[in-house]
Amino acid sequence: MFNALFVQKRISTTLLTVALWILVLLYLFPLLWFLISSFKPATELFTYPLNFLPRDPTLANYASAIDRINLLRYFGNTAFAAMVTTLLTIIASATCGYALAKYDYKWLSVFFMCIIATTMLPTEVILVPTFQVITGLGLFNNIWGIIIPSINTATGIFMFRQFFISVPNDLIESARIDGAHEGRIFLRVMLPIAKPVIMTLAIFSLQWRWNDYIWPLLVLSNPRNFTIQIALRNIVGAETVDWALLLGASVISLIPLLLVFIAFQRYIMDSDVTSGIK
Numbered sequence: 001m002f003n004a005l006f007v008q009k010r011i012s013t014t015l016l017t018v019a020l021w022i023l024v025l026l027y028l029f030p031l032l033w034f035l036i037s038s039f040k041p042a043t044e045l046f047t048y049p050l051n052f053l054p055r056d057p058t059l060a061n062y063a064s065a066i067d068r069i070n071l072l073r074y075f076g077n078t079a080f081a082a083m084v085t086t087l088l089t090i091i092a093s094a095t096c097g098y099a100l101a102k103y104d105y106k107w108l109s110v111f112f113m114c115i116i117a118t119t120m121l122p123t124e125v126i127l128v129p130t131f132q133v134i135t136g137l138g139l140f141n142n143i144w145g146i147i148i149p150s151i152n153t154a155t156g157i158f159m160f161r162q163f164f165i166s167v168p169n170d171l172i173e174s175a176r177i178d179g180a181h182e183g184r185i186f187l188r189v190m191l192p193i194a195k196p197v198i199m200t201l202a203i204f205s206l207q208w209r210w211n212d213y214i215w216p217l218l219v220l221s222n223p224r225n226f227t228i229q230i231a232l233r234n235i236v237g238a239e240t241v242d243w244a245l246l247l248g249a250s251v252i253s254l255i256p257l258l259l260v261f262i263a264f265q266r267y268i269m270d271s272d273v274t275s276g277i278k
Contacts, residue, residue, distance in 0.1 A: 038062070038251045042244035061248030068245065071252060073224065074231040079256070081147055081227060082209035088151045089205045090198055097160025098186055102172065112161070119154045123214070131218055145219040146227070150209060156201050163197045164190065199264050206260055228253045
């Protein structure tokens with residue numbers, strides 16, 4: 001009886017593992033094809049039959065991307081917008097989330113429901129009024145025109161609120177008894193123990209802003225202010241597409257996000273989220 005149960009469990013585990021590996025390969029195959037194709041000369045991209053591995057590997061696509069479309073400038077614009085927006089998003093989300101979690105006012109609950117309700121609105125609904133506000137402020141074709149509207153996010157506020165709710169009020173009361181004012185409590189007590197949330201939101205925000213396309217396309221008209229996503233779109237011409245150049249530039253554009261995720265992913269899975277409140 002025991003051997004039969006052991007064999008049945010072993011078979012089910014093996015089948016589940018095989019199914020998961022098949023799923024992983026299905027997800028990885030397009031990504032691997034995309035990455036490997038970036039090392040192929042343009043003449044190999046559409047040859048028949050298709051070859052998974054390049055016959056004559058080359059780095060010319062990457063060199064061409066850096067030289068021809070001035071990726072360094074677009075990288076600088078995108079990095080500035082993404083980092084500044086992320087910093088301001090963390091500050092705004094943390095302060096708002098803390099107030100919603102720890103201050104007992106009825107109107108705050110209504111305010112929080114209004115914030116959450118914005119997640120049900122399609123982005124297209126708010127594009128026109130937001131564009132009118134940005135134009136009225138004189139921020140059209142200005143890098144700050146894509147930063148300011150992206151600061152407040154319902155996701156960030158919700159993340160911080162839910163975390164701060166889990167923090168015992170006794171910790172705050174103890175700090176108040178020791179003479180700490182509200183600003184000091186927030187900066188010295190609450191923010192340090194919210195590091196996993198900060199890092200998680202930072203990764204998400206950097207990804208959102210780095211990949212943002214529609215809003216920068218509407219606000220920015222001067223090529224000197226373009227972000228990396230608009231630059232990649234401009235490679236696609238009306239009649240022809242330089243696929244080799246596009247592949248090389250696309251792979252380069254993914255490197256910063258990959259490095260950020262590798263460096264900070266441990267904070268997402270941090271098991272000591274509540275270690276500071278024990």
